[in-house]
Amino acid sequence: MSTDTPPGGSPERPDPEGPVSDEQWAELVRRAESGGADAPKEPSARARMVTARLRALDEEAARARGRGRPWGRRQAEPWQPEGWRTGPDPRYAHGRSRKRKVAAVLGFLVVLGALVVTMRPSLVTGHLPGGDDDGSGQDLPTLARPFQGSPALDWADGAAGIELPAATAAGGLSEGEVDQALRATRQLLIAANLDPATLRGEKPATALELLDPLQEGEPERLERALADPSEEQDPLMMFSRFDPAETQLVGEVVKTRGEMTFEAGAPGSVEVHADFTFVYPLVRPGGDEVARTIVRRQLTTVLHDPKRFRATRGKLSVLSSDQNFGNTACEAYDGFLHPSFPSDTPATGPHGDEVDPYDRGAMQPDGACGTLSRS
Numbered sequence: 001m002s003t004d005t006p007p008g009g010s011p012e013r014p015d016p017e018g019p020v021s022d023e024q025w026a027e028l029v030r031r032a033e034s035g036g037a038d039a040p041k042e043p044s045a046r047a048r049m050v051t052a053r054l055r056a057l058d059e060e061a062a063r064a065r066g067r068g069r070p071w072g073r074r075q076a077e078p079w080q081p082e083g084w085r086t087g088p089d090p091r092y093a094h095g096r097s098r099k100r101k102v103a104a105v106l107g108f109l110v111v112l113g114a115l116v117v118t119m120r121p122s123l124v125t126g127h128l129p130g131g132d133d134d135g136s137g138q139d140l141p142t143l144a145r146p147f148q149g150s151p152a153l154d155w156a157d158g159a160a161g162i163e164l165p166a167a168t169a170a171g172g173l174s175e176g177e178v179d180q181a182l183r184a185t186r187q188l189l190i191a192a193n194l195d196p197a198t199l200r201g202e203k204p205a206t207a208l209e210l211l212d213p214l215q216e217g218e219p220e221r222l223e224r225a226l227a228d229p230s231e232e233q234d235p236l237m238m239f240s241r242f243d244p245a246e247t248q249l250v251g252e253v254v255k256t257r258g259e260m261t262f263e264a265g266a267p268g269s270v271e272v273h274a275d276f277t278f279v280y281p282l283v284r285p286g287g288d289e290v291a292r293t294i295v296r297r298q299l300t301t302v303l304h305d306p307k308r309f310r311a312t313r314g315k316l317s318v319l320s321s322d323q324n325f326g327n328t329a330c331e332a333y334d335g336f337l338h339p340s341f342p343s344d345t346p347a348t349g350p351h352g353d354e355v356d357p358y359d360r361g362a363m364q365p366d367g368a369c370g371t372l373s374r375s
Contacts, residue, residue, distance in 0.1 A: 140342060141290035143250060146281030150292060150374075151358045152255035155279070159190050161256025162276060171264030171271075173305060178262060178270050181303035184210055184316050185260065185272040188301065193240045193278050194254055201241045201336060212304075212315035229335030236335065237321055240278060240295050243336040250281040250290055257360075268308035271319065274299045277360065282339050291339040292375050294326035294357035324364045326357025327375045 139149025147153040155161060164186060167179035191198065191207035198204040203226060213219050225233040235241060242248070258276030265271040277296040283289065300319040304311035311317065329338035355364060356373045 141250075141281060141292060143283065143288055143290060146250040146253075146290050146292070147255060147279070150255075150279065152257070152277075152279040152292075152294075155255040155257045157253050158194050158256055159186075161258065162186050162189055162260070162274075164260060165262065167262075170262060171266070172268045172308075173270050173303070177303065177305075180314060181270050181272050181301070181316070182260065182262060184303070184314070185274055185299070185301045188316060189274060189276060189297070189299070192238055193276075193295065193297065194256075196249075196252075198239055199242055199249060199280070200244050204239050207239065210316055212312045212317045214310055214312050214315075215317040218318055226335070229333055231333045234333055234335065236325070236337065237323065238318075240280070241336050242280070242282065242293075243334075243338070244285075246284070246336070247282040247291075247339060248285055250283050253281075255279040265302050268305035269302050272301045272303070274301075275360075277358070280337075280339075284341070289341050289343060291327060291341045293328055293337050293339045294375065295337070296324045296326075296357070296360075296363070298322045298363060322363055324357070326355075326372055 141148050141150070164179075164182045167175050167182055169175045170178050173181075188207055188210045191210065192204055195204065195206060198207065208219070208222065211219060211222075221233060222235070222238060225235040225237070226239075229235055256276060256278055258274065260272065260274045260276075262270055262272045275296075275298045277294060280293045280295070282291050282293060299321050301316040302319050303314075303316060306313045325337065327339045329340070332338050354371045354373050357375065
């Protein structure tokens with residue numbers, strides 16, 4: 001075999017597929033001893049470890065594919081990372097996409113459920129202990145919660161809702177005299193609309209004691225109205241009264257809201273303006289069905305200086321009284337309020353326009369008997 005050196009000065013490389021001659025092997029040994037670039041190198045220990053690890057992973061993946069995947073087990077993970085050009089392995093991209101879709105759907109359902117509960121809490125509370133299974137009647141009052149479903153639920157209890165403005169001198173009366181007029185008007189409202197005896201239909205003696213007996217015609221008019229009620233002389237124009245044989249209060253709480261102001265009247269007098277709404281929860285004797293009657297009163301009283309007027313010191317005169325009733329029988333003039341209950345058969349005949357008894361806007365005209373939007 002020829003060993004001539006080809007042009008370029010390097011001996012001809014051995015054919016990788018053919019046998020190696022003695023001359024060729026001697027040349028390789030010489031180059032290895034001299035550290036030449038073409039000399040074969042022994043793989044490092046780290047390279048041998050990596051090669052062995054990759055070979056083991058290939059064998060494990062091949063065995064997994066051969067066995068198949070039983071139900072409930074995860075597919076063997078590929079030992080090589082996804083290529084930055086090739087994108088996710090299609091065997092696993094579908095699974096991750098499905099998980100993302102499931103998470104998105106669950107998130108949407110959670111948000112939708114929160115909105116539904118916010119808008120219709122009865123859908124949840126109706127299935128709680130003590131709630132209505134079908135959500136109906138959720139706002140009806142009960143013996144335990146007589147103001148349930150009413151705007152009055154958050155109103156003040158009884159006399160606590162009748163607050164007084166700070167008194168100042170007015171109309172030629174001192175600050176103390178104005179304060180006396182305010183307090184007397186508050187006591188009149190309490191005695192006429194919150195006193196249990198008055199509400200039971202008894203004579204409102206405390207309220208009558210606050211009024212000036214020297215006011216022309218007023219004391220006599222009230223006495224006649226209480227003794228012999230009629231359309232022309234109705235005690236309900238001043239007092240809230242219920243027939244104890246027909247209805248009674250649920251508990252002891254009457255809800256109250258309103259305001260009181262004052263201004264100078266004629267020289268030597270001060271006028272007090274009161275505008276309050278009272279909500280009465282009621283039940284028939286021995287019954288458990290609750291109804292509510294709403295009474296709004298606008299009352300103006302005046303305290304006169306007895307040095308300038310024919311008046312009793314410290315007593316009030318009534319300048320005007322106006323009222324609206326919610327949930328009472330129309331055209332009943334027996335001196336009592338007559339509420340209807342949810343199970344009652346609606347009365348026949350015209351009822352006028354629909355009115356909201358909780359509306360604190362303009363008063364309804366005298367004699368109006370509208371259909372209530374709520375009670």
